[in-house]
Amino acid sequence: MIFGLFRRNKGDETIRSLYGAIVAQSRNPAFFRDHGVADTVEGRFEMVVLHIFLVLHRLKEEAPERRELGQALFNLMFFDLDRGLRELGVADTKVPKRIKKMGEAFYGRVKAYDDALASGEPKQLELAIARNILGQPAAEASALAAYVRAAAADLSALPFEHLAGGRISFPLVRHGGQS
Template sequence: MFGLFRNRQRERIVSRLYDEILAQARNPALFLDHGVPDTVEGRLDMMILHVFLFVHRMRGEDVAAKDAAQELCDRFFAETDRALREMGVGDLAVPKRMKKIGEVYAGCASAYAAALGQPGEVALAAALARNVYGDAADREPRAAALADYVRRAATLLAGVPALDLVEKGILFPSPRHESADGHAASA
Protein backbone atom coordinates (compact mmCIF):
# COMPACT_ATOMS: atom_id res chain seq x y z
CA MET A 1 0.00 0.00 0.00
CA PHE A 2 2.58 2.59 1.10
CA GLY A 3 5.03 1.21 -1.42
CA LEU A 4 2.69 2.46 -4.13
CA PHE A 5 3.13 6.09 -3.10
CA ARG A 6 6.05 8.39 -3.83
CA ASN A 7 7.89 10.02 -0.94
CA ARG A 8 6.10 13.39 -1.15
CA GLN A 9 2.71 11.77 -1.40
CA ARG A 10 3.69 9.47 1.45
CA GLU A 11 4.65 12.46 3.60
CA ARG A 12 1.32 14.14 2.80
CA ILE A 13 -0.58 10.99 3.75
CA VAL A 14 1.28 10.60 7.07
CA SER A 15 0.76 14.31 7.76
CA ARG A 16 -2.97 14.02 7.06
CA LEU A 17 -3.30 10.89 9.22
CA TYR A 18 -1.43 12.60 12.04
CA ASP A 19 -3.63 15.70 11.76
CA GLU A 20 -6.78 13.53 11.88
CA ILE A 21 -5.54 11.77 15.01
CA LEU A 22 -4.51 15.07 16.57
CA ALA A 23 -7.95 16.57 15.88
CA GLN A 24 -9.69 13.60 17.48
CA ALA A 25 -7.33 13.59 20.47
CA ARG A 26 -8.21 17.26 21.01
CA ASN A 27 -11.96 16.71 20.69
CA PRO A 28 -13.49 18.81 23.50
CA ALA A 29 -15.90 16.00 24.45
CA LEU A 30 -12.98 13.93 25.70
CA PHE A 31 -12.16 16.63 28.22
CA LEU A 32 -15.64 17.97 28.98
CA ASP A 33 -17.76 14.81 28.88
CA HIS A 34 -15.18 12.21 29.89
CA GLY A 35 -13.24 14.35 32.34
CA VAL A 36 -9.84 13.76 30.82
CA PRO A 37 -7.62 16.35 32.52
CA ASP A 38 -7.14 19.32 30.19
CA THR A 39 -3.42 19.49 30.90
CA VAL A 40 -0.29 18.77 28.90
CA GLU A 41 -0.33 15.25 30.35
CA GLY A 42 -4.02 14.73 29.60
CA ARG A 43 -3.58 15.86 26.01
CA LEU A 44 -0.56 13.59 25.65
CA ASP A 45 -2.62 10.71 27.06
CA MET A 46 -5.25 11.30 24.37
CA MET A 47 -2.62 11.41 21.63
CA ILE A 48 -1.12 8.17 22.91
CA LEU A 49 -4.57 6.58 23.00
CA HIS A 50 -5.49 7.62 19.46
CA VAL A 51 -2.10 6.77 17.96
CA PHE A 52 -2.44 3.39 19.66
CA LEU A 53 -5.90 2.87 18.12
CA PHE A 54 -4.53 3.42 14.61
CA VAL A 55 -1.41 1.30 15.16
CA HIS A 56 -3.49 -1.44 16.79
CA ARG A 57 -5.83 -1.46 13.79
CA MET A 58 -2.91 -1.91 11.40
CA ARG A 59 -1.43 -4.90 13.23
CA GLY A 60 -1.95 -8.08 11.28
CA GLU A 61 -2.12 -6.19 8.00
CA ASP A 62 0.44 -6.34 5.21
CA VAL A 63 3.90 -4.77 5.47
CA ALA A 64 2.77 -1.53 3.81
CA ALA A 65 0.00 -0.99 6.40
CA LYS A 66 2.46 -1.67 9.19
CA ASP A 67 4.85 0.81 7.57
CA ALA A 68 2.09 3.44 7.58
CA ALA A 69 1.50 2.79 11.28
CA GLN A 70 5.22 3.00 12.01
CA GLU A 71 5.61 6.26 10.10
CA LEU A 72 2.64 7.70 11.95
CA CYS A 73 4.19 6.63 15.25
CA ASP A 74 7.51 8.18 14.23
CA ARG A 75 5.70 11.41 13.38
CA PHE A 76 4.00 11.40 16.80
CA PHE A 77 7.36 11.14 18.57
CA ALA A 78 8.98 13.78 16.36
CA GLU A 79 6.09 16.20 16.99
CA THR A 80 6.21 15.48 20.72
CA ASP A 81 9.95 16.20 20.74
CA ARG A 82 9.32 19.47 18.88
CA ALA A 83 6.52 20.44 21.28
CA LEU A 84 8.73 19.86 24.32
CA ARG A 85 11.39 22.12 22.84
CA GLU A 86 8.78 24.81 22.06
CA MET A 87 7.57 24.62 25.66
CA GLY A 88 11.09 25.49 26.77
CA VAL A 89 12.33 22.10 27.90
CA GLY A 90 16.10 22.24 27.71
CA ASP A 91 18.05 20.40 25.04
CA LEU A 92 19.64 18.10 27.61
CA ALA A 93 16.31 17.21 29.22
CA VAL A 94 14.37 16.47 26.01
CA PRO A 95 15.96 13.05 25.35
CA LYS A 96 15.20 11.95 28.92
CA ARG A 97 11.59 13.12 28.62
CA MET A 98 11.24 11.45 25.22
CA LYS A 99 12.57 8.19 26.64
CA LYS A 100 9.97 8.39 29.40
CA ILE A 101 7.20 9.19 26.88
CA GLY A 102 8.32 6.20 24.79
CA GLU A 103 8.08 3.98 27.86
CA VAL A 104 4.63 5.38 28.68
CA TYR A 105 3.46 4.76 25.12
CA ALA A 106 4.77 1.18 25.17
CA GLY A 107 3.12 0.49 28.54
CA CYS A 108 -0.19 2.02 27.52
CA ALA A 109 -0.19 0.23 24.16
CA SER A 110 0.45 -3.09 25.87
CA ALA A 111 -2.26 -2.51 28.49
CA TYR A 112 -4.82 -1.24 25.96
CA ALA A 113 -4.16 -4.10 23.51
CA ALA A 114 -4.53 -6.70 26.25
CA ALA A 115 -7.71 -5.04 27.50
CA LEU A 116 -9.24 -4.81 24.02
CA GLY A 117 -8.58 -8.54 23.67
CA GLN A 118 -10.90 -9.23 26.61
CA PRO A 119 -14.69 -9.15 26.43
CA GLY A 120 -16.51 -6.35 28.19
CA GLU A 121 -15.13 -3.07 29.40
CA VAL A 122 -13.80 -3.93 32.87
CA ALA A 123 -10.15 -4.46 31.88
CA LEU A 124 -10.20 -1.55 29.44
CA ALA A 125 -11.76 0.78 32.01
CA ALA A 126 -9.14 -0.29 34.57
CA ALA A 127 -6.29 0.40 32.12
CA LEU A 128 -7.75 3.81 31.24
CA ALA A 129 -8.35 4.65 34.90
CA ARG A 130 -4.70 3.94 35.68
CA ASN A 131 -3.19 5.63 32.64
CA VAL A 132 -5.50 8.61 32.05
CA TYR A 133 -7.11 9.47 35.37
CA GLY A 134 -4.43 8.48 37.86
CA ASP A 135 -5.61 9.01 41.44
CA ALA A 136 -8.73 11.07 40.62
CA ALA A 137 -11.52 10.31 43.05
CA ASP A 138 -14.16 9.95 40.34
CA ARG A 139 -12.00 8.00 37.91
CA GLU A 140 -14.04 4.77 37.69
CA PRO A 141 -17.22 6.15 36.05
CA ARG A 142 -15.20 8.40 33.76
CA ALA A 143 -12.92 5.53 32.77
CA ALA A 144 -15.93 3.31 32.09
CA ALA A 145 -17.42 5.90 29.75
CA LEU A 146 -14.06 6.43 28.03
CA ALA A 147 -13.69 2.65 27.68
CA ASP A 148 -17.03 2.55 25.85
CA TYR A 149 -15.72 5.20 23.42
CA VAL A 150 -12.41 3.36 22.93
CA ARG A 151 -14.22 0.07 22.22
CA ARG A 152 -16.51 1.82 19.71
CA ALA A 153 -13.49 3.44 18.05
CA ALA A 154 -11.59 0.14 17.82
CA THR A 155 -14.66 -1.59 16.38
CA LEU A 156 -15.25 1.15 13.84
CA LEU A 157 -11.60 1.15 12.74
CA ALA A 158 -11.60 -2.66 12.48
CA GLY A 159 -14.53 -2.48 10.07
CA VAL A 160 -12.69 -0.25 7.59
CA PRO A 161 -10.16 -1.73 5.16
CA ALA A 162 -6.61 -0.60 5.92
CA LEU A 163 -6.17 0.93 2.46
CA ASP A 164 -9.31 3.04 2.98
CA LEU A 165 -8.00 4.32 6.29
CA VAL A 166 -4.76 5.38 4.66
CA GLU A 167 -6.23 6.79 1.46
CA LYS A 168 -9.56 8.21 2.64
CA GLY A 169 -8.89 9.03 6.26
CA ILE A 170 -9.39 7.74 9.75
CA LEU A 171 -12.93 7.51 11.02
CA PHE A 172 -13.50 7.88 14.72
CA PRO A 173 -16.86 7.79 16.44
CA SER A 174 -18.03 10.75 18.44
CA PRO A 175 -16.66 10.63 21.98
CA ARG A 176 -20.15 11.59 23.11
CA HIS A 177 -22.30 8.56 23.74
CA GLU A 178 -25.80 8.77 22.36
CA SER A 179 -28.54 7.80 24.76
CA ALA A 180 -31.46 5.61 23.68
CA ASP A 181 -33.50 8.71 22.77
CA GLY A 182 -30.75 9.95 20.39
CA HIS A 183 -29.45 12.74 22.62
CA ALA A 184 -25.85 12.99 23.67
CA ALA A 185 -25.36 11.70 27.18
CA SER A 186 -22.46 13.00 29.17
CA ALA A 187 -20.26 10.65 31.07
Protein backbone atom coordinates in the same frame (compact mmCIF):
# COMPACT_ATOMS: atom_id res chain seq x y z
CA MET B 1 14.53 8.00 8.99
CA ILE B 2 13.53 11.35 10.46
CA PHE B 3 14.85 13.20 7.41
CA GLY B 4 12.12 11.49 5.41
CA LEU B 5 9.63 13.64 7.29
CA PHE B 6 10.87 16.71 5.47
CA ARG B 7 10.48 15.40 1.94
CA ARG B 8 7.25 16.23 0.22
CA ASN B 9 5.72 13.14 -1.30
CA LYS B 10 2.40 11.35 -1.25
CA GLY B 11 3.43 9.11 1.66
CA ASP B 12 4.37 12.08 3.81
CA GLU B 13 1.09 13.80 3.01
CA THR B 14 -0.81 10.64 3.96
CA ILE B 15 1.00 10.35 7.29
CA ARG B 16 0.52 14.04 8.05
CA SER B 17 -3.16 13.78 7.18
CA LEU B 18 -3.68 10.74 9.41
CA TYR B 19 -1.67 12.25 12.24
CA GLY B 20 -3.56 15.53 11.92
CA ALA B 21 -6.89 13.69 12.18
CA ILE B 22 -5.63 11.75 15.21
CA VAL B 23 -4.48 14.92 16.96
CA ALA B 24 -7.72 16.72 16.10
CA GLN B 25 -9.79 13.87 17.56
CA SER B 26 -7.51 13.72 20.59
CA ARG B 27 -8.20 17.38 21.27
CA ASN B 28 -11.96 17.02 21.07
CA PRO B 29 -13.25 19.18 23.96
CA ALA B 30 -15.76 16.49 24.97
CA PHE B 31 -12.93 14.28 26.31
CA PHE B 32 -11.86 17.04 28.68
CA ARG B 33 -15.28 18.48 29.45
CA ASP B 34 -17.36 15.30 29.76
CA HIS B 35 -15.02 12.36 30.30
CA GLY B 36 -12.67 13.44 33.08
CA VAL B 37 -9.51 13.79 31.00
CA ALA B 38 -7.31 16.52 32.45
CA ASP B 39 -6.85 19.42 30.03
CA THR B 40 -3.11 19.46 30.61
CA VAL B 41 -0.03 18.56 28.60
CA GLU B 42 -0.18 15.09 30.18
CA GLY B 43 -3.89 14.66 29.46
CA ARG B 44 -3.40 15.67 25.84
CA PHE B 45 -0.44 13.28 25.55
CA GLU B 46 -2.62 10.46 26.87
CA MET B 47 -5.33 11.18 24.31
CA VAL B 48 -2.86 11.25 21.41
CA VAL B 49 -1.36 7.96 22.63
CA LEU B 50 -4.83 6.42 22.92
CA HIS B 51 -5.74 7.39 19.36
CA ILE B 52 -2.39 6.33 17.90
CA PHE B 53 -2.92 3.02 19.71
CA LEU B 54 -6.33 2.64 18.07
CA VAL B 55 -4.80 3.03 14.61
CA LEU B 56 -1.90 0.69 15.43
CA HIS B 57 -4.41 -1.81 16.80
CA ARG B 58 -6.24 -1.63 13.47
CA LEU B 59 -3.02 -2.13 11.52
CA LYS B 60 -1.59 -5.02 13.54
CA GLU B 61 -3.40 -7.66 11.48
CA GLU B 62 -2.20 -6.21 8.18
CA ALA B 63 0.75 -7.49 6.17
CA PRO B 64 4.16 -6.18 7.32
CA GLU B 65 4.48 -3.67 4.47
CA ARG B 66 1.11 -2.20 5.41
CA ARG B 67 2.08 -1.96 9.08
CA GLU B 68 4.83 0.46 8.02
CA LEU B 69 2.08 3.07 8.05
CA GLY B 70 1.91 2.63 11.83
CA GLN B 71 5.67 3.02 12.16
CA ALA B 72 5.52 6.26 10.18
CA LEU B 73 2.74 7.55 12.47
CA PHE B 74 4.81 6.60 15.52
CA ASN B 75 7.84 8.41 14.11
CA LEU B 76 5.85 11.55 13.36
CA MET B 77 4.23 11.50 16.81
CA PHE B 78 7.62 11.43 18.55
CA PHE B 79 9.04 14.04 16.20
CA ASP B 80 6.04 16.22 17.14
CA LEU B 81 6.48 15.50 20.86
CA ASP B 82 10.16 16.45 20.65
CA ARG B 83 9.25 19.71 18.89
CA GLY B 84 6.50 20.40 21.43
CA LEU B 85 8.83 19.92 24.40
CA ARG B 86 11.31 22.35 22.90
CA GLU B 87 8.52 24.88 22.29
CA LEU B 88 7.50 24.51 25.95
CA GLY B 89 11.04 25.53 26.89
CA VAL B 90 12.42 22.16 27.96
CA ALA B 91 16.21 22.39 27.77
CA ASP B 92 17.81 20.64 24.80
CA THR B 93 19.81 18.46 27.17
CA LYS B 94 16.64 17.25 28.92
CA VAL B 95 14.51 16.56 25.85
CA PRO B 96 15.99 13.10 25.11
CA LYS B 97 15.31 11.92 28.68
CA ARG B 98 11.71 13.20 28.52
CA ILE B 99 11.20 11.55 25.11
CA LYS B 100 12.57 8.28 26.50
CA LYS B 101 10.05 8.43 29.38
CA MET B 102 7.26 9.21 26.91
CA GLY B 103 8.35 6.24 24.79
CA GLU B 104 8.24 3.94 27.80
CA ALA B 105 4.81 5.29 28.71
CA PHE B 106 3.63 4.81 25.13
CA TYR B 107 4.68 1.16 25.02
CA GLY B 108 3.16 0.50 28.45
CA ARG B 109 -0.17 2.00 27.38
CA VAL B 110 -0.21 0.13 24.08
CA LYS B 111 0.31 -3.16 25.91
CA ALA B 112 -2.32 -2.35 28.54
CA TYR B 113 -4.95 -1.27 26.00
CA ASP B 114 -4.18 -4.14 23.63
CA ASP B 115 -4.38 -6.72 26.43
CA ALA B 116 -7.61 -5.15 27.69
CA LEU B 117 -9.30 -5.21 24.28
CA ALA B 118 -8.09 -8.76 23.63
CA SER B 119 -9.47 -9.93 26.97
CA GLY B 120 -13.02 -8.96 26.04
CA GLU B 121 -13.52 -8.07 29.70
CA PRO B 122 -14.97 -4.53 29.88
CA LYS B 123 -13.59 -3.89 33.37
CA GLN B 124 -10.01 -4.50 32.22
CA LEU B 125 -10.23 -1.67 29.67
CA GLU B 126 -11.93 0.59 32.20
CA LEU B 127 -9.14 -0.05 34.71
CA ALA B 128 -6.43 0.65 32.11
CA ILE B 129 -8.14 3.90 31.13
CA ALA B 130 -8.72 4.93 34.75
CA ARG B 131 -5.08 4.26 35.63
CA ASN B 132 -3.42 5.76 32.55
CA ILE B 133 -5.69 8.54 31.36
CA LEU B 134 -7.79 9.59 34.33
CA GLY B 135 -5.15 8.97 36.97
CA GLN B 136 -7.60 7.40 39.37
CA PRO B 137 -10.68 5.21 39.39
CA ALA B 138 -13.51 7.32 38.06
CA ALA B 139 -17.05 6.95 36.77
CA GLU B 140 -15.91 8.41 33.46
CA ALA B 141 -13.76 5.34 32.75
CA SER B 142 -16.73 3.29 31.58
CA ALA B 143 -17.86 6.00 29.14
CA LEU B 144 -14.35 6.45 27.77
CA ALA B 145 -13.93 2.67 27.52
CA ALA B 146 -17.18 2.48 25.53
CA TYR B 147 -15.77 5.12 23.16
CA VAL B 148 -12.53 3.13 22.77
CA ARG B 149 -14.43 -0.07 21.97
CA ALA B 150 -16.60 1.78 19.43
CA ALA B 151 -13.54 3.40 17.83
CA ALA B 152 -11.73 0.04 17.64
CA ALA B 153 -14.78 -1.53 15.98
CA ASP B 154 -15.15 1.36 13.52
CA LEU B 155 -11.48 1.24 12.60
CA SER B 156 -11.61 -2.54 12.27
CA ALA B 157 -14.26 -2.12 9.57
CA LEU B 158 -12.32 0.65 7.80
CA PRO B 159 -10.65 -0.61 4.62
CA PHE B 160 -6.88 -0.27 4.63
CA GLU B 161 -7.12 1.80 1.44
CA HIS B 162 -8.81 4.56 3.41
CA LEU B 163 -5.90 4.70 5.83
CA ALA B 164 -3.40 4.50 2.97
CA GLY B 165 -5.21 7.44 1.38
CA GLY B 166 -4.95 9.48 4.56
CA ARG B 167 -8.64 9.12 5.40
CA ILE B 168 -9.72 8.18 8.88
CA SER B 169 -12.72 8.86 11.04
CA PHE B 170 -13.54 8.25 14.67
CA PRO B 171 -16.91 7.93 16.38
CA LEU B 172 -18.56 10.99 17.82
CA VAL B 173 -17.60 11.72 21.39
CA ARG B 174 -20.69 12.25 23.45
CA HIS B 175 -21.37 12.68 27.11
CA GLY B 176 -22.00 9.33 28.72
CA GLY B 177 -19.90 7.45 26.16
CA GLN B 178 -22.63 7.06 23.56
CA SER B 179 -21.26 6.92 20.04
